[in-house]
Structure formats: structure tokens, C-alpha cells
Amino acid sequence: MKAEDLKNNKEYKYGFTTEIENIKSPKGLSEETVKFISNIKKEPKWMLEWRLKAFNRLKVLKEPNWQKPKYPKINYQDLYYYSAPKSASEKPKSLDEIDPKILETYKKLGIPLDEQKRLNGIAVDAVFDSVSVATTFKDELTKKGIIFCSISEAIQKYPELVKKYLGSVIPLSDHYFATLNSAVFTDGSFVYIPPNTKCPMELSTYFRINASETGQFERTLIIADKGSYVSYLEGCTAPMRDENQLHAANVELIALDDAEIKYSTVQNWYPGDEKGVGGIYNFVTKRGACRGKNSKISWTQVETGSAITWKYPSCILQGDNSVGEFYSIAITNNFQKADTGTKMIHLGKNTKSKIISKGISAGNADNMYRGLVEIKNKAINSRNYTQCDSLLMGNKCGAHTIPYIKNGNATSTIEHEATTTKINEEQLYYCNQRGLDQEEAVSLIVNGFCKEVLQQLPMEFAVEAQKLVAISLEGSVG
Amino acid sequence: MLNIKNLEATIDNKLILKGFNLNIKPGEVHAIMGPNGSGKSTLANVLSGKSGYEIKGEIKYNGKSLSELSTEERAQKGIFLAFQYPLEIPGVNTNIFLRTSLNSVRKANGEKELDTLAFLKLIKEKSSELGIDEKFLSRQLNVGFSGGEKKKNEILQMKLLQPKLSILDETDSGLDIDALKIVAQGVNSYKNKDNAFLIITHYQRLLDYIKPDFVHVLSNGKIVKTGKAELGVQLEKTGYTNLV
């Protein structure tokens, strides 16, 4: 231990004699890397121990391989686990240096030029830094006792809350990527809503997404105390150029008695080009625990980006009368692959869950809904309704549905419906006849197909999501 | 035959019937009219013994309290409800259902159960009276039936079971004029001095064909006005707004 402490100290020193912007952690995954990250974030000892426990666990875990989309082996020793933003010289200096295709997309999304600059990291990073943005609203939130800060800050300022809830929904040793995240996560958001408080605004990570290169192992923890409500938005409605291959975030939600958490995601990471080169692997673990009675957790996701999306936002319905919801749109085009869905685990009495999943597949893409609905023996009078619809465009793509259904008592009902169809040609014809071109018509019909999910999104998000749906499918009909 | 006093019915903590009174004698036809949400269907459900309602007050049928009786016992004693939305029951053959039902009622009343042949003869007769195609009896109960077919099937069941008190819950809804006439004929041909009808309806339409002795206006869980057949006609013209 002595020797190690010494070593820590050395690294620690190293960390603080250098400008943060220039720091990179040692290459590869090692105990040193874990300590380096913990040190540079000035974490307390318990946090480092927690990380090391995860790291030790990781040594015996294997990467899962049951998923449908296969990916080339990731060399974990070849990655940097902490790296500050790149220096200005490495960034595009003006919009001229940015891929014109991305600019075209921005134009369609109606994102103003300044915003475009910021999204590309041309504008000053500091303005876009998460903490400072959060402070804009801090007064209003603080008045209500709401805590909204980075997880790093929370570890320093609210260690009791973090200690109590971190890893309580996604255990340290849950599975390979979750454990990896636990060992090396760099930052993320922390939200605590005190009892009987309705959060007055949508909380969002939208503003701080430009911390891109360090964001590959995000960790988010949201706690809604008794009788509280929060709506949280994650993501970005413009595609990010990000050279990180692997994103393995962990998101944990905890809803206590009578509390409600609404979590919406619009994911539009770089999907790779038309030939399937490049793109992000989005392997995210999202899980919510309806811990209290009458609590509710609702996941809404619009997944249009990433080369591979592999995630199952889930609900553990522990409290009696608790409710879990999952609304999803997954669009895959070109060579994109998605393996996504949800798990609804019913433990409490009179628990309800609802799953609406819309998968759209075009080009050479593969789109999979995979889900589990399990009603345990003691979860009497529980209900699930699941609807999975897939839309195929062309015969080079695939649509797959694998629901696992387990009903363990006589008073509970599970209903599952799924359909797979092609885009309705008569509807297309009708639209064409009324003067819409093929792409407009497809966009209209697909948006109709997704309506139930889009309706779940907060207004301003929904509008952009609709445009995104259209853009994602460009060139898919010919 | 039926005496209802101060009936209160609550479901999901919501009070629907709030002190409802009604007396029906054999041979009478009563119509209950009222706007949506006035408690019409609740009344039908409560009389048939549907579970889930909390009941206060008194319902006497031929002098005996109904509250202790299960749904099937009420049916066996001659209370028949023609449902507003007859359920589709997949897999259950209509003929088999009708025979089981008839024999259950007969058995409960100490009558001999009908064998298949006797039953088929009877059902043939009753269905031809209503212009029901026999093929329809070999189909699954109400599955894929049109609205009119479902309602005719309800009337067929009524004629088969020969109830003393028939409650028709919005039987006219979803019927075209031809089907409406057939349904009305079915009722009229069954009507006699020993049985009674309670017709629950939103519109006067059905009452043009089945003449009621009394018309009651139900509003907010109570009867607010009672009159003769003319009241229905008047309501058709003026609407409920003046009354409720």
C-alpha cells in the first residue's frame, strides 16, 4: 500500500503541475489509469476504492457476445480513458473545414450558424462548459432545493447521496460495459429532486455535450425523492463529430414513493458513412428503479445515430402500484445496426408497464427489438402491454423482434403484439398524387408510424426529432 | 315485480346512482332515457349483478332482495340483460353457448334439460322468427358479428330463455332501420301480461316501435321526470337540456 500511495501521489502531482487541457491519462486500461482519473478529479478515497473494486471485477468479466450486431474486437489497451479537449490546433478552425454533409444537415435542422460553430467546438469551450451553464439556472433550482450538477461535483459536495445511490440500480459487477464504466467514468450529471418538489424546468445535458472527447464514459445519476417530479433530456439534435469509437455510459434513475422521472433521449451520434466506415459504438446501460410505491419511470428514446446502438433502458418495478414505460424509435440506414429494447421487471403488486417500440430499417441496416417482460410470482395484478412494429425499406435490410415473456402468476396479464411490414405503397402513391415528392412522402408516413412515441417527447424536442427522422432516411427510397 | 328504493351505486370511488327509485309491475314496459353519463348503463350492470359496484339501498325482485344473488342466479330467476356491447368470446360456439345457457336456466327451475335434437328444433324456430341465418349459430359467439347481428343475437337469447324481466341496454344503438324493426318485432311478439321490460335508451327511435307505458328521465343518477309515452316524443324534440 505504501508504495502505491507514493505512486498515486506522484501521478497526482503530475496531474496538477500541468495545464488540464493538455492532460492525457496513461494509455490503456490499468489500475494506474483508474487512479489517474480519480486523482485528477480529486476524488475522496471511497470513490477510488469503488472504482478499483469495479476494475478488479472487470478482470474476470468477459465482453458479452449474444447481441446481434457484431463489431471488431475493441483493444481496451489502445484507448485513452481520460483526455482533455483537444488543443485548438487540432480542431477545425472554421466552418470551411467541416464536412459539407454535416453543414447541410444543420441547415435542414434549422440550427443557427452560431450554434453550428459551437457544436463543432469552434466557439469558446468555456461558455459551453456544463457547470457554468448549469449555474445560469442554479438560483432558481437551489431555491427549490434541487441539485443539478456534474457527478464529479456531487462526489465532492454530496458524498452521502452519491454513496447511497451510485451503483444501487446498476451494480458494480453488472456486466462488462457497466463495470468498465464504473471503473473509469469521467463525468456526467447528477440530479436530486427533494421531496414533494416538481422540477420547474426540463433538465438537460444538451448544453454540455461538447465535452465530447472526454464523454465516452458518462455516468448519470438521478434521484427523485418522495412525491417529486423531474423531466430530463439527454442528447443532441445535431450529429456530433466524435472520434471516440466506444461510448459506454451508465445511467441510473431512482424514483421513491409517488415520484416520477421522465427521461428522454435523442441520440444522433455519427453513424458512419454510406459504406459503413466509421461511426460510434453506443453501448449504454440505462436502468431505473421504481423503488417506492406509486412511483413512475418513463423512458423515451429516438435513436437515429451511431454505427451500432446496443442498449436496453429498463425499469425495475419494486414499489407496489409502480409504473414503467418505454417508448422507442430506432432508425437504421446504410450499414447501421441497432439492438435495442427494454426490460420490465415486475416485483411489486399492481405494477404496470407499457412498451411501444418502432423500428425502421433501410439500406443495409439491421434493426432489432429485444426485450424482457417478467412478472414475478409475487407481483400480483400486474399488467404489461407491448407493441413492436417494424418497417422495412428495401430487401437488403433486416428487422428482428425478440421479446422474452415470463408471466409468473394468475392475476397478471401480458400482452404482446408485433408486426413487420413494408412502407405502404398506396399511402406513398396517395401522397405523390397530392404533390409530395418521394422523400417528403416517406418522411410523412414514417413520422405517422412513429407518432405514438414522438408524442411522448417534450414539445421542442419533438419537432427536431421529426426532422431528424426524415433526415436519417434520406436516400433510402429510390 | 321490481322495486328499487333509494339505490346508490359507486364504482372506483365514484358515486353514479344517487338515490334511484323505480317500480315495475308485470306486463309493463318502462323506458329510461337520459343523456350520456347519467348512469343508464350502471343501472343495467347493477341489476344484472356485475361485480365491482358498491351498492346501497334496496332492490327487490318479486319481493325478495337481489343483493345476495349472483349474476347467474338472477338470470336463472328470469332477469335478462341485453348488453349494449355484447362481448365477443372467441372459441365458444354460439350453439353450444345457447344450449348451455338454456339448460342451466331450465335446470335451476326444475325443468328437464333439452337434448341436442330438441334444442336444435327450438333454436331453429326462434332464429327463423328473427330472420337469423342458421349458419350464424355455428360461428364463435359474437366473433366477427356485425353490430346488428350481435343485437339480434341478444334478442334471440331473450326469446330462448323466456325471462320475466328483460332489460334492454341501448339495444337500438348501432342498428339500421331494418334491424331495428326486427329487434322491435322480437320484443313485441314476446311481450305479454306476465313479463316486463326495462328499455334503456338515449333516443326515442326504438320507442316508435316498442310502445312504453312509462318513460323516465334519468339525470345525474336520479329520475328527474316520469311520464307516459309522449314524454319520449317530447324529449326527442326539445333535447335533455331543459330537464337536466
Added chain:
Amino acid sequence: MKQYYDFKIEKIKGLSQEEIDSRKKNLELFYKNGFPNKKDEDWKFSDLNKILSNNFNNISNNDYLFKEKNFKQIHEFEHNFISLFNGQIISSDFSYEEKNKISLKVFNYKNEKNLDKKNSLNLLNHALASGGFSLEISKNYKLKKPIVIYNNFSNSLNETIVNYKNSIIINENSELNLINYIDNSSKENFMVNTIENIKMRKNSSLNNILINNSKCNGYFYKYTKNDLEKNSNLKNYLILSGLKFNKLDIEINLNEKDSKSSVFSALNLVKNEHQEIKTRINHNAPHCHSYQKVKKVLNNESKGVYQGKIFVKNIAQKTDAYQLSGALILDDAAEFDAKPELEIYADDVKCSHGSSSGSVDLNSIHYLKSRGIPEREAYELLINGFLSEILEKMQESELKNFLIKKLERQINEH
């Protein structure tokens, strides 16, 4: 875990050295895997290893000798028959049919070498199989009466496993009603592991009916591979309540245009009975239809499982595939598990599946009660209706009446 089985190839007589070697390889591979357990995705909901280890002390194999020849015949309808004892042909009778139209032989294992690494029960079958039959129906022949296969098992099978293979070929334009009939009420624990290959040539038609008659303590696994040519039509009816454990693993390959297949199943399970129906329908050609309706009523501590996969190849345009699984769970200790799966690579298709599980619909019960039907009868009526629906589209016949009666008995005996 204790080793609860011991298999020896030497017990099978009359094998050539080559066969012995091949069988040994299969057995070695089986021993590597053991009986399938829940870690195996195909056995996720039916942990056979656990079930067998809890119920058997030492399963072994035998070259089954049989003395019994008597068995109870079905009298309700006229039929041809093949009688098997422990998988071996004992007798057959095709007297209703024209001569030389039906060929029946003992299954020939000489050319069987298959090493199926994925399915350890198939490995075990390859290692230990004996007996079984090859049935072939000539071209352009429609059988006048059904063939009943009496699957008899002798009363001395305690702690043993019976393995055999069957092959059925139905040639062009021919038609057959086939009834696989199990009637065994021995209290002994035994296992039956069958592989069946069915080939259906152009325009042929087969009703393949599996029905169980009594309470049987056997543990059954049957893997059926069906290959369908152009415009052929296969219908499976699975009415197997009463078996202690049963898993049917049905693969249907719709290999040519316009072929059609359906799977209908009705099971009423009691006590700790456990049955799984697993299907894989491969739409390998355009314009094919598949239809599945799998229904279960689960009482006591029983467990019903359905795993059904519809696979549509990219060339299989105009596919029409439907799959429905439903379960009525009547007891809190009963369990229903399902995995209805779609894997689709063609866009001009109509594919859907639905699954529902839960208790009996109380509104339906109310409707029936309001017509004077007592509660218990109302439940029976609904359960009967729920299960017998699978027979609805079958052509009216003595056979259909027979099946309806058997199904009713399976329901009412509990």
C-alpha cells in the same frame, strides 16, 4: 452436480465398426455438453439438465427387447396403423389402401453420421438410436384412411432412454392424415428422444397430428425437420396434455414457392407438468404462408413455454407469416414463458405475432353468468372454447370429432 446418466454404445447390437466409431464420436460430444440446460438459449425456459437430475438417478440405454404386442386400438374411426414398441416396428396394417403405394421399412442408420454440435439431444440420438421407421407414400396417391402410429412403450423402461429416428416422404400430389398416438400410463420414469425428417414433394399434403391419451410419466423430446417443396401443405396439430415433460422442436423449411405450413397446439397442463413448443419457420422462398396458433391453459404448478421464430430470407418476398401464442394462467404457481421471434430480411412481407397471457377474462365470465350459466361451467366453457379453437378450421370428419372429444377429456379430467 451428480452424474445421473450412463450410456453405452456396446449395448446396441448389429453395428458395423464404422457405425460404432461414428456413434462414439457423437456420444463423446454429448458427454462434453451433457443434457441441455438454461444457459443454452434454446433451453432458456426449460432447464432439462435440472429437471432430469431431479427426477432420475441413473438413466441408461438399452437395445430394447420387447415381449408385449398388445395395445389398445382406436375404435372411433377406421384407420391404417403402424405399431411401435419403444420405437421399434411391431406390426402394421394398410389394408384400406392400394398395394404398393405405401412403403414401410425399419430406419436405416448406415448413412447417418451427423454431428450436430449445437443440439446435444440430437447428438445423443445419433449415438444411441435404434429402431424407428421410414415411411414413403407414392406419387399421386391420396390415402383413403388416416395412418395411426401407435407409440407404445413397454412397462420396463424405468430409468432408461429410448432413441430412434423416423423418416417420412410424401411424394408429388399425395395426401396423408397421420396421427401420432401416445397411450402410456406407466408410473415409471423414462425418456424418449426422437428425430423425425419429413419431406413433402410438390403439391403434397400432410396433416400431422400428435395426440396423447393418458397420464404418462415419460419425458419426451422430439425434433422434427420438415422440408416443403412447391405448393405443398403441412398442418401440425399438437394435442399432448398429460405428459410429464414434453418438448417439441419443430423446424419447417418452406423451400419452394406457394408452400404452406401451420402449427396448431392446445395444451391443458396440470400439477407440475412442463411442456414446451419450439418452432422455427424458415421462409426460404417467395409466396409462402405460415400460420401458428399455440394455446395453453396452465393449472397448479405447471409450466408452459412457447418459443417461436419466423425467419424470412431476403428473397422470400410476399411472405405471409402469422404467429399467435396465448395462455390462460389459472394458478399463481403456474408459469408461462414465451419468446416469439421475428427475423426478417425481405420488405414486401406481412409478418406479425401476438402473445397474450393472463387469467380468464372476467367480462366474458360475467356475460356467460348473466345467461344463467354457473361460474364453474362458465370457466369450463371458456377454457374449452379457448383451446378447441385450434381445431375450428379442420375439415369436418370422424377424425375431427375424435380430436374434439379427446381434447375435451383432457380439459375435463382436471
